[in-house]
Amino acid sequence: LSNRRININGAMMVQQRGNSTGNTTNGYYGPDRIKSTIYGGTFSHSRPSSGSSLPEFPSCFRIDCTSAASAPSSGQEVKIGYEMEGQDVQHLNYGSSSAKKTTLSFYVRSNKTETYTVWFYRPDGSRHNAVNFSISSADTWEKKTITIVGDTSDAIANDNTLGLKFDFILSSGVGYKSGSALNGSWADLVDVNRYAGNTGTFGQSTNDVFDITGIQFEVSDHATDFEHRS
Numbered sequence: 001l002s003n004r005r006i007n008i009n010g011a012m013m014v015q016q017r018g019n020s021t022g023n024t025t026n027g028y029y030g031p032d033r034i035k036s037t038i039y040g041g042t043f044s045h046s047r048p049s050s051g052s053s054l055p056e057f058p059s060c061f062r063i064d065c066t067s068a069a070s071a072p073s074s075g076q077e078v079k080i081g082y083e084m085e086g087q088d089v090q091h092l093n094y095g096s097s098s099a100k101k102t103t104l105s106f107y108v109r110s111n112k113t114e115t116y117t118v119w120f121y122r123p124d125g126s127r128h129n130a131v132n133f134s135i136s137s138a139d140t141w142e143k144k145t146i147t148i149v150g151d152t153s154d155a156i157a158n159d160n161t162l163g164l165k166f167d168f169i170l171s172s173g174v175g176y177k178s179g180s181a182l183n184g185s186w187a188d189l190v191d192v193n194r195y196a197g198n199t200g201t202f203g204q205s206t207n208d209v210f211d212i213t214g215i216q217f218e219v220s221d222h223a224t225d226f227e228h229r230s
Contacts, residue, residue: 001224001227002227003227004216004220005218005226005227005229006089006217006219007215007216007217008032009031009032009033010214010216011057011059011213011214011226012031012061012213013031013059014031014032014033015030015032015047015059016032017032019044019046019047020044020045020046021045021046021066022042022044022066023036023043023044023045024040024041024043025038026038029045030045030062034061034082035081035082035083036063037077037079037080037081037167038078038203039069039073039076039077039078040069040070040072040076040203041067041068041069041204042065042066042067043063043064043065043066043203044063044064045062045063046061046062046064047059047060047061048060048062052107052109053141054107054141054213054214057107057214059213060109060211060212060213061212061213062210062211063080063170063210064208064210065202065204065205065206065207065208065209066207067206068205068208070204071173071201071204072172072173073175074173074174074175074176075173075175075176076173077171077172077173077176078170078172078203079119079171079172080167080210082165083162083164083165084163085159085160085162085163086124086156086159086160086161086162086164087159087160088163089164091219092150092164093150094150094152094156095124095125095152095155095156098150099150100150100219101147101148101149101150101219101220102148102150102217102218102219103145103146103147103217103218103220103222103223104118104166104217105143105144105145105146105215105223106212106213106214106215106216107141107143107144107212107213108135108142108210108211108212109135109141109142109211109212110135110138110139110202110208111138111207111208112135112138112200112202113134113138114134114135114199114200114201114202115197115198116132116168116169116170116198116200116202117130117132117133117168117169117194117197117198117200118133118146118166118169119169119194119195120148120166121166121167122151122154122156122163122164122165123161123162124155124157124163125151125153125188126188126189127151127154127186127187127188128182128186128187128188128189128193128194129148129184129185129187130182130193130194130196131183132181132197132198133146141211145222145223147221147222148184148186149184149185151186153186168210169195170200170202170210171201171202171203171204172195172200175191175192176191176192176194177195177196177198178196179193179196180193180196181193181197214226
């Protein structure tokens with residue numbers, strides 16, 4: 001069962017850039033591999049010294065709103081995400097009848113009890129998928145597990161370009177969520193269907209906080225124990 005975890009730095013142990021404050025633009029901040037998209041306001045990105053309080057995961061990624069923004073317009077969003085090269089996901093067999101199920105598991109904590117979205121996107125064929133998840137209790141670590149089917153349409157190019165990504169959508173304008181929810185099914189990209197059902201308002205109040213750790217993306221129809229690797 002070794003080498004199951006496709007993503008890197010899921011336990012947020014590596015942070016070559018250090019903590020970053022006063023961010024108003026999109027980019028990579030804080031723990032490695034996590035990319036932020038911001039439409040307004042000011043945010044800090046860090047691996048907090050207080051840790052996660054989870055014995056298995058002493059570190060986490062934190063995005064913290066330090067200056068609030070107004071509600072997002074139609075095509076605006078706040079999200080953090082992870083991108084994978086096509087050559088690293090060939091074993092998913094996308095574009096064939098043997099396309100494999102994958103499971104994304106993670107631990108999350110936020111001060112806001114809202115419904116957020118995990119959005120999966122593939123540029124090959126312009127295909128997307130999404131599943132909503134809710135923060136049940138404020139300021140409490142919760143484990144979430146999301147399983148999606150493989151996509152039988154359009155193979156992923158076997159190269160170092162973007163092959164597959166997943167984003168955690170914390171806030172979005174109506175232009176991305178006024179349509180029909182995908183609920184784990186792959187479809188051609190239609191913007192209004194991206195995050196249907198998302199109620200997130202993250203970033204519209206100062207001191208909004210979203211913590212995440214223990215991210216594991218793997219080929220499976222269920223979540224297995226987190227694979228710790230140096």
